[in-house]
Amino acid sequence: MDIRTRKRVLNLRAQKRSDIEKYLSEIGEKVYRATQIIRWLWQKGETDIMKFSDLPLSLRKKLSEDYFVYSAKPLSIKRSSHDKSIKFLLLLLDGAEVESVFIPDGKRRTVCVSSQVGCPLKCTFCATGKLGYKRNLEFWEILEQVRFIQNYTGERITNVVFMGMGEPMLNMDNVLDAIDLLQENDAFRIGARKITVSTAGIVPGIYRLLEYGKQVKLAVSLNTAIQEKREKIMPIAKRYPLSELRKAVMDYYKVKKRWVTFEYIHLVGFNDTPEDIKALKRFIEGIPCKINLIPYNTFKGSPFREPTEEETEEFLKKLYKLKATVTLRKSKGRDIKGACGQLAYLK
Ligand code: SF4
Secondary structure (H helix, E strand, O other): OOHHHOOOOEEHHHOOHHHHHHHHHHOOOOOOHHHHHHHHHHHOOOOOHHHOOOOOHHHHHHHHHHEEOOOOEEEEEEEOOOOOOEEEEEEOOOOOEEEEEEEEEOOEEEEEOOOEEEOOOOOOOOHHHHHOEEEEOOHHHHHHHHHHHHHHHOOOOOEEEEOOOOOHHHOHHHHHHHHHHHHOOOOOOOOHHHEEEEEOOOHHHHHHHHHOOOOOEEEEEOOOOOHHHHHHHOOHHHHOOHHHHHHHHHHHHHHHOOOEEEEEEEOOOOOOOHHHHHHHHHHHOOOOEEEEEEEOOOOOOOOOOOOOHHHHHHHHHHHOOOOOEEEEOOOOOHHHOOOOOOOOOOO
16 A cells, blocks of 8 residues: 555554655655664654654654554563562553563563463463463564563663463564564664574474574473373474474574573473483483473462472482583562463463
């Protein structure tokens, strides 16, 4: 549609750089002004177009006629009393709600973003999976979570992890568009190495990330290396069995030469048996990787319980014998239900 006949008003934040450039050239403006607009939208977080002060007044007026700037509205903000993490429930333009978590740790300022409203994958240990799937998030709705938290906390965000609600690899177009802007100097200036995409094991998604030219980190939510067990807790394992998943991860490593992280949620009595350790050893053989053990965070109706510290310590000792780097993720934000697998609008 010709831009001049397009009905007022579009959300300027939902426009990619190419859309803004096209618009500018259609109205006879300099295309480089797209950079200034992007800075106002994402770096400075300004919502009033008339305050885009380095643009000529005539352009600001024209932009205001054609666009508005949507900012996510906070429905709730919960601060952890155990650590400094903060969980946000944000309202999007169409009334959808998403959760995002701010996790400060040392010099790192990480935002855990959602990529879908709900999730279709129904992993049995995950609260989000119980919600069902509503829709994919648009690229700007992913970015808006980072932008909102950056403005709210006044802290420059240094890392982004796609580990919130949803399976990012079922929404790769938007996830990759968001990652492009996360890296842009005029937007968030976050290096690809500081961005992690975590998947439940969507094999075609891993290959898409592999083809994406940047060094984005890959994390795989593994949770067991025994096929039958994995199918029980992660139904997606039937579609993409461990053999295919392993090959995709190997291929990713061969191209990117970056260690892959396997997340392993500790489900007491289910995935911490001697057979599990043996299967895990076989699975990671030849894959330079890190195993990130995550003590399970329970929720109402969950079929699993939280491990005690002793149980996790015991399991860790066994994992340390594997030829891999093993780390224990101290789940942040447990008390605000902002920890791994807990993002489901839980109070
Ligand atoms: S663990 Fe991830 S992929 Fe599985 S249901 Fe939860 S959000 Fe979806």
